[in-house]
Amino acid sequence: MDPVTGSVAPRKILIACIGNIFFGDDGFGVEVARQLMIRRYPSHVQVVDFGIRGMDLAYTLLEDFDELVLVDTVSWGRPPGTLYLIEPDLELIAQAGERGVFLDAHSLDPVKILSFARSLGAAPIHTSLVGCEPESLGSEEDEISVGLSPTVQAMIPAAIAMLDKLVAELSFAKKVEVTSKGAT
Template sequence: MTARVLVAGIGNVFLGDDGFGVEVVHRLSDVELPRWVRVVDYGVRGMHLAYDLAATGYELTIMVDATARGDEAGTVYVVELDTAPSARRPSLDAHGMQPDVVLDLVGLLGGEPRRVLLVGCEPAVLDHRMGLSPAVERAVGTAVRAVADLVADHASEGDRHVPRHTG
């Protein structure tokens, strides 16, 4: 069966809490997900993620990343990203992982991302060290459950929209 959902772990494990997305996708390996879900640790490989999105046409992409929004460290949130092409010129930094830059690269590569959600976590520490801060480490389980819930919601939405054929 072809993957319908991509869960993309994003981040640099050498920059403290920036490794949040990578840790979440590693923990998802212990969670039973449908066969049509592909879970990938992209780390800092923005061009690779953009290429996969352009080439595959996933119904839903869930990016998991540490993203500063000014909330308390460890706050987990889900945000639907705007997939419309931006007016700015896309950056060609193969290691750049800002979601808007990745989505612009998808368009540059000839793809059209469908629905894209960000499961984000407010970081506490983004410096040159390995390991998550205590607040962000505690948030990993919350994010794993959020991703699993989003996949389940997508499955039930798909069931409602797929016509049933008999005999």
């Protein structure tokens, strides 16, 4: 709170969009980032297209953010294009750190990245995930499949609306204390 004006400073938010554009709908987060970067967000909101650069995300989390919003595909077996707003289990992140973290330079596992960031000294951070159920992640393991399916592409505006609402809610939300055991 500003002692002179009495106004509350907005919480610093990182919207981290992740995915691989060469595996079909796995590029969902990257496309959301592309469209978000065309728009103007307030200075307390930073949008970054991390793609598959997990190390970059881990080191960025060493900065002083209050909230992390991940944007990625989520395969839970529901109809393609289903959007999710998830608060990941922070206990899983703590457990991953206890077991040791092995990173793959060609993919990005959010739990591993958050655990790795903690091992570097990043403070636990309140995390939300905006995800979309993919229709296709490429036809074969080694085959490149550029571009989103029409079903997932059609959900980009709804995902952006979900992010706008989330940013509005998080910007002036009460600080959530986060420990390795979860939010309190």
